[in-house]
Amino acid sequence: MSRRYVLISPCRNEADFMRKTLDTVIAQSVPPAKWVIVDDGSTDDTPRILREYCRQHDWIEVVTRENRGRRAVGPGVIDAFYAGLDTVTLDGFEYLCKLDIDLELPPTYFERVMEEMEADPALANFSGKVYLREDDGRLIPERMGDENAIGAAKFYRTTCFKTIGGFVRQVSWDGIDGHMCRMKGWVARSEDSPELRIIHLRQMGSSQQSIWVGRLRWGFGKYFMGSALYYVTAVAFYRMFEKPYIVGGCGILCGYLKAMFTGAPRFENGEFRRFLRRFELHSLLLGKGRAVDRYHQQIRRSRQRTTGAGSDPSPGSSPQGGEPQAQEGPHRRIFSRKKKILGVSSGGGHWVELIRLAPAFEGHDVALVTVDEAYRGEAGSARFYTIRDVTRWNKWRWVQTCVKLAWILARERPDVVVSTGALPGYFCLRIAKWFGARTVWLDSIANAEELSMSGQKIGKHADLWLTQWPHLARQNGPIYRGSVL
Amino acid sequence: MIFVTVGAQMPFDRLVTTVDRWAGARGRADVFAQIGETDYRPSHIRWARFLDPAEFMRRFEAAGAIVAHAGTGSIITALQLGKPILVMPRRASMRETRNDHQVATAERFARFDSVAVAWDEKELAARLEEIDSLDGRQAVGPHASHVLVGAIRGFIDGADASSL
Numbered sequence: 001m002s003r004r005y006v007l008i009s010p011c012r013n014e015a016d017f018m019r020k021t022l023d024t025v026i027a028q029s030v031p032p033a034k035w036v037i038v039d040d041g042s043t044d045d046t047p048r049i050l051r052e053y054c055r056q057h058d059w060i061e062v063v064t065r066e067n068r069g070r071r072a073v074g075p076g077v078i079d080a081f082y083a084g085l086d087t088v089t090l091d092g093f094e095y096l097c098k099l100d101i102d103l104e105l106p107p108t109y110f111e112r113v114m115e116e117m118e119a120d121p122a123l124a125n126f127s128g129k130v131y132l133r134e135d136d137g138r139l140i141p142e143r144m145g146d147e148n149a150i151g152a153a154k155f156y157r158t159t160c161f162k163t164i165g166g167f168v169r170q171v172s173w174d175g176i177d178g179h180m181c182r183m184k185g186w187v188a189r190s191e192d193s194p195e196l197r198i199i200h201l202r203q204m205g206s207s208q209q210s211i212w213v214g215r216l217r218w219g220f221g222k223y224f225m226g227s228a229l230y231y232v233t234a235v236a237f238y239r240m241f242e243k244p245y246i247v248g249g250c251g252i253l254c255g256y257l258k259a260m261f262t263g264a265p266r267f268e269n270g271e272f273r274r275f276l277r278r279f280e281l282h283s284l285l286l287g288k289g290r291a292v293d294r295y296h297q298q299i300r301r302s303r304q305r306t307t308g309a310g311s312d313p314s315p316g317s318s319p320q321g322g323e324p325q326a327q328e329g330p331h332r333r334i335f336s337r338k339k340k341i342l343g344v345s346s347g348g349g350h351w352v353e354l355i356r357l358a359p360a361f362e363g364h365d366v367a368l369v370t371v372d373e374a375y376r377g378e379a380g381s382a383r384f385y386t387i388r389d390v391t392r393w394n395k396w397r398w399v400q401t402c403v404k405l406a407w408i409l410a411r412e413r414p415d416v417v418v419s420t421g422a423l424p425g426y427f428c429l430r431i432a433k434w435f436g437a438r439t440v441w442l443d444s445i446a447n448a449e450e451l452s453m454s455g456q457k458i459g460k461h462a463d464l465w466l467t468q469w470p471h472l473a474r475q476n477g478p479i480y481r482g483s484v485l
Numbered sequence: 486m487i488f489v490t491v492g493a494q495m496p497f498d499r500l501v502t503t504v505d506r507w508a509g510a511r512g513r514a515d516v517f518a519q520i521g522e523t524d525y526r527p528s529h530i531r532w533a534r535f536l537d538p539a540e541f542m543r544r545f546e547a548a549g550a551i552v553a554h555a556g557t558g559s560i561i562t563a564l565q566l567g568k569p570i571l572v573m574p575r576r577a578s579m580r581e582t583r584n585d586h587q588v589a590t591a592e593r594f595a596r597f598d599s600v601a602v603a604w605d606e607k608e609l610a611a612r613l614e615e616i617d618s619l620d621g622r623q624a625v626g627p628h629a630s631h632v633l634v635g636a637i638r639g640f641i642d643g644a645d646a647s648s649l
Contacts, residue, residue, distance in 0.1 A: 301645065374538045446587070449589040468633075
């Protein structure tokens with residue numbers, strides 16, 4: 001696999017720090033094939049320093065844009081980035097990276113990043129973490145989520161960058177791109193390790209007026225991106241408990257509301273907004289870390305499916321055939337990780353059938369839900385919950401049972417939910433989808449003539465939709481893979 | 486010992502009365518019935534409305550034969566324990582259940598030698614005469630088929646439905 005990568009660096013009046021960035025990039029163990037630096041109308045010593053480095057290294061190119069006065073954080077930087085990108089033919093490069101010019105990079109930074117990409121074919125947007133260096137030499141981490149690469153050093157697989165349509169020219173460009181990656185089936189993340197620690201030579205946001213303005217912009221960015229009001233409210237509330245207390249959270253919410261009431265423009269992409277809203281719901285219900293984890297697992301699974309294990313170049317790493325083993329590289333872990341399983345059934349035959357599935361759950365962390373406390377003894381070592389039984393005839397009880405199911409799901413946060421019916425299982429699978437779980441419906445063996453009512457309705461809400469009778473299997477319908485007998 | 490069960494959801498008096506009369510006529514004192522939420526009180530057999538699962542299993546295991554509605558829980562438990570079972574399906578037309586799925590269940594399970602089916606009370610009474618000679622040796626194991634277990638395991642491990 002090629003390790004040719006191109007750097008594109010927008011810069012404006014960076015004379016104080018840029019030598020550090022230039023020197024640490026030049027000293028990389030695997031240096032870039034090309035580096036386009038866009039001088040976005042600098043009025044300090046920047047142009048002279050750039051000329052100096054350009055003379056010494058023929059792979060560094062400078063593109064000069066005229067002075068447009070004030071520098072805008074979002075759109076301006078991306079405009080400058082594109083001014084550089086326009087001079088590059090991407091086909092010749094496996095990777096590209098938007099790199100700010102006020103950073104100090106560890107000597108093997110890009111080598112490590114590319115190793116990570118090579119180990120995980122689904123990973124397409126990656127970075128280390130950013131630190132600030134105190135006067136006494138201590139490193140202070142800058143806060144940022146693991147679900148995206150940092151905006152200052154966006155290292156991209158070229159194919160993915162093209163698939164997502166590049167960066168949006170707005171303030172939340174470095175938030176949108178991560179979600180866009182996941183939507184298009186790629187993993188975006190950042191990771192902290194000593195070899196991946198980037199030193200930011202200037203406090204983020206300090207080039208702008210104040211923290212308050214920064215938080216307002218944050219809120220505006222959320223609005224532009226398409227975040228839901230309830231989600232931003234929750235985020236703002238959560239941020240009130242960290243520095244700057246109260247004010248920080250309020251700033252985010254104010255920024256969002258201001259944008260909302262002034263009818264500010266939004267990123268108009270229906271598919272993206274639906275994807276984002278679903279992600280936000282999952283984040284609230286599962287916690288963001290877990291939600292991202294789920295999405296990435298799903299992405300890797302479907303990638304495995306489409307590319308097939310045979311195309312994996314590394315020998316002996318096929319996840320199929322034999323007992324899967326833990327292998328190095330984060331994408332291998334999903335094949336051997338212990339999963340959380342939630343089995344749910346009503347009483348009688350449904351419960352008997354669920355219990356007969358026990359060997360399918362062996363080695364996993366299992367919890368069972370049914371309608372009668374008296375079954376507890378048969379649950380063995382599984383955690384055990386009861387709900388009130390519901391049928392088509394006692395609708396007034398539905399709400400109560402659904403609330404309890406939601407509570408159980410919030411507590412258990414299962415990876416997979418399996419139901420043998422009946423109606424309580426149907427509800428549980430529907431709610432489980434909100435929590436990002438994968439679902440199995442096994443229609444009871446009692447339904448030999450036609451599927452049960454719940455079994456018909458669950459349809460596409462079940463990721464695995466099973467009947468126990470071969471003659472009831474259908475194309476685009478339930479499939480038959482044996483029975484509980 | 487004969488254990489009669491109609492399941493936990495609805496009563497099934499048609500079955501219980503037939504067994505009760507038969508036991509009275511034949512002087513059988515070794516019949517115990519779980520009869521559900523009903524006003525009917527059997528006069529010749531011992532009975533309980535509901536049994537907790539432990540008691541249910543104890544009675545089930547102690548019995549030489551089972552008489553039951555055609556519920557899969559009862560039938561599968563009988564197959565699992567190697568007990569002969571005589572079933573009569575509930576009928577939707579008699580408001581014994583919501584639909585006729587038990588008729589289908591009975592038809593499908595009739596292929597097991599140890600499952601006998603009576604389609605109505607008359608046949609049930611006739612079949613009760615032969616109940617002691619029913620063969621219950623054809624037991625099934627305690628777990629679902631390898632194919633089904635394998636499919637669900639595969640799904641849990643990350644495969645998707647189309648590749649199972």
